[in-house]
Amino acid sequence: MLCDVCKCNDATVFLTQILEGKMQKVNLCDACSKEKGVQDPTGFALADLLLGIGAAEEIEKGASTQKCPVCGFSQADFKKTGRLGCSACYITFAEGLNTLLKAMHKGTEHVGKFPQHAHRAMELNNRMRALTENLQKAVAAENYETAASLRDQIKQLESDLAS
Amino acid sequence: MKFSNVMATAGEWLRGEGPHHQIVVSSRVRLARNLRNRPFPGWAKKAERTSILDLVRPRVEELTEMQDSFSEGLQELSALERQVLVERHLISREHAAKGVGSAVVMNRRQTLSIMINEEDHLRMQSIRSGLQLKQAFKLVDKIDSALESKLEFAYDPRLGYLTACPTNVGTGMRASAMLHLPGLVLSELINQVIQAVSKIGLAVRGLYGEGTEAMGNLFQISNQTTLGEKEDEIINRLSKVIETIIEKEHDARQVLLQKKSNTLWDQIGRAYGVLTYAHAMASKEALNLLSIIKLGVDLGAFPEDRRLPIDELFIDIQPAHLQKSSQQKLNAEERDHLRAQIIRERLKLFPKPDISKMARESGNGSIAQDLK
Numbered sequence: 001m002l003c004d005v006c007k008c009n010d011a012t013v014f015l016t017q018i019l020e021g022k023m024q025k026v027n028l029c030d031a032c033s034k035e036k037g038v039q040d041p042t043g044f045a046l047a048d049l050l051l052g053i054g055a056a057e058e059i060e061k062g063a064s065t066q067k068c069p070v071c072g073f074s075q076a077d078f079k080k081t082g083r084l085g086c087s088a089c090y091i092t093f094a095e096g097l098n099t100l101l102k103a104m105h106k107g108t109e110h111v112g113k114f115p116q117h118a119h120r121a122m123e124l125n126n127r128m129r130a131l132t133e134n135l136q137k138a139v140a141a142e143n144y145e146t147a148a149s150l151r152d153q154i155k156q157l158e159s160d161l162a163s
Numbered sequence: 164m165k166f167s168n169v170m171a172t173a174g175e176w177l178r179g180e181g182p183h184h185q186i187v188v189s190s191r192v193r194l195a196r197n198l199r200n201r202p203f204p205g206w207a208k209k210a211e212r213t214s215i216l217d218l219v220r221p222r223v224e225e226l227t228e229m230q231d232s233f234s235e236g237l238q239e240l241s242a243l244e245r246q247v248l249v250e251r252h253l254i255s256r257e258h259a260a261k262g263v264g265s266a267v268v269m270n271r272r273q274t275l276s277i278m279i280n281e282e283d284h285l286r287m288q289s290i291r292s293g294l295q296l297k298q299a300f301k302l303v304d305k306i307d308s309a310l311e312s313k314l315e316f317a318y319d320p321r322l323g324y325l326t327a328c329p330t331n332v333g334t335g336m337r338a339s340a341m342l343h344l345p346g347l348v349l350s351e352l353i354n355q356v357i358q359a360v361s362k363i364g365l366a367v368r369g370l371y372g373e374g375t376e377a378m379g380n381l382f383q384i385s386n387q388t389t390l391g392e393k394e395d396e397i398i399n400r401l402s403k404v405i406e407t408i409i410e411k412e413h414d415a416r417q418v419l420l421q422k423k424s425n426t427l428w429d430q431i432g433r434a435y436g437v438l439t440y441a442h443a444m445a446s447k448e449a450l451n452l453l454s455i456i457k458l459g460v461d462l463g464a465f466p467e468d469r470r471l472p473i474d475e476l477f478i479d480i481q482p483a484h485l486q487k488s489s490q491q492k493l494n495a496e497e498r499d500h501l502r503a504q505i506i507r508e509r510l511k512l513f514p515k516p517d518i519s520k521m522a523r524e525s526g527n528g529s530i531a532q533d534l535k
Contacts, residue, residue: 071202083282085206087199087317087325090332101322101329106364107391110323112334113304115311118318 003029068092124161131157164233164271166244170487174251174273174290177474181293185461186409188341188381188474191252192299192398193288194307195326195335197317203327204265204280212264212280219284222313223268223277226306234268237261243492246483252290254278275302282327283335285310294405296338296398304394323390333390338398340405341370345380345458346415347408349430350423356408357382364388365404370450379450379477384408416462431459431516439510443496444503449480453506464516472509480505 003011009029067074073085075093084090090097102108131154138147176189197203198219202211216236224234237245237258245259254267258281269276278286287310289303310316317325324335331337347353357367366387369377384405386397419427434455438444453476460470478484480502486493489501 070200083205083327086202105388105390110333112393
């Protein structure tokens with residue numbers, strides 16, 4: 001079996017980590033295991049190591065030649081650095097990243113703090129959806145007076161969203 | 164505020180007396196934040212990094228907590244000054260390697276430091292003495308809330324705060340405590356503890372974080388995962404584990420006192436002897452010996468008022484601090500001499516270890532008291 005890091009030497013160190021019932025395996029050769037600090041229990045975390053190996057492969061599965069439309073980052077860049085290019089990369093490479101995040105973290109969905117603007121945007125979006133629905137209903141019912149008022153409200157909301 | 168002011172005063176966390184301060188040197192909480200749709204610092208071109216810095220830095224400097232702050236671009240700081248900040252845990256080793264386009268802003272009390280364009284656009288850190296993770300989080304959370312009204316942070320309703328490295332996504336929070344565990348090291352139980360802690364999704368690291376060696380019996384414990392758990396849940400979980408480790412450390416010390424007291428006196432006596440008379444000493448040796456003296460203070464072999472000078476030495480004898488205070492660049496040999504000299508001078512006023520005091524104190528439960 002070849003080493004997962006250098007892919008040329010035979011693996012001699014086999015690591016298995018079970019965290020919260022999820023199993024992760026990594027095979028390493030002697031030189032790579034030393035380089036990655038595997039033999040030093042104080043400095044070693046499998047998640048960090050996986051970033052360099054599994055991550056790039058996971059991302060490859062998701063998108064083969066894709067580049068992030070916002071920052072131009074590609075999967076090859078991720079393979080090199082283990083870091084992403086910008087926040088939009090999380091959407092571009094979502095498929096591969098999801099598998100990676102699942103292996104790395106306790107859950108798959110954020111449950112902690114959120115910025116107030118995100119909260120406001122969510123509320124505004126919900127209101128917009130309701131207004132649009134009502135507008136369609138009013139138009140279908142040929143209730144033009146209501147429709148006009150709804151249209152004005154939507155316009156107001158659009159300018160709020162833009163600001 | 165100038166760098167000389169930073170240098171002249173030790174961080175509040177060092178002098179403070181937070182809960183369990185005998186064993187928990189400090190508690191730190193950092194939050195990683197990024198601007199939406201702007202390239203992360205590692206991917207951004209120099210011009211982009213600079214423009215992000217120009218956008219973020221004034222917003223950080225105008226925070227009420229940052230009145231009279233120390234704010235400097237990394238390229239303005241000498242290599243030695245950056246290293247001083249690393250030794251005080253005010254910036255990371257990664258940040259110290261940055262130049263144009265990166266900056267650090269910290270408050271006067273050195274309880275809050277914000278790195279701009281480290282791995283993420285913002286790395287905000289709060290540091291407190293003793294076990295005070297909740298309080299540390301409270302401060303950094305407040306800073307985050309103040310900044311989010313002025314800067315649009317990268318946030319996804321499902322994944323939370325988006326970070327350059329997927330290991331930080333979600334809360335973007337890393338909470339950690341620096342523990343002094345000579346009892347567990349001397350009784351050779353430390354590896355058991357490290358293994359147990361790693362199994363429950365927490366990381367144990369050396370003095371300066373990832374991949375660094377454990378020196379001076381100091382260990383950093385932090386959360387490993389950031390997604391799928393609320394900030395206060397992570398902090399509660401971590402605090403509970405740390406409280407258990409504190410108990411284990413006290414137990415180990417009790418066992419040493421009762422069953423291996425001769426070894427203990429010997430260790431303390433030797434540490435005192437070497438530190439008082441040596442003329443050359445490397446950082447690692449010094450930290451390891453100072454750790455034993457610190458244990459001696461905890462156990463009553465040295466008077467309580469000797470605690471601060473020892474804690475200060477932990478910082479002052481590190482390479483960059485030595486060179487900065489001596490106003491010159493020194494090679495390794497010169498540093499070792501100067502280090503030994505500083506330690507000898509500070510220990511001049513130090514009484515010899517009083518073993519009778521130590522045995523007595525262990526009997527009347529002074530250790531148990533600290534746990535309450």
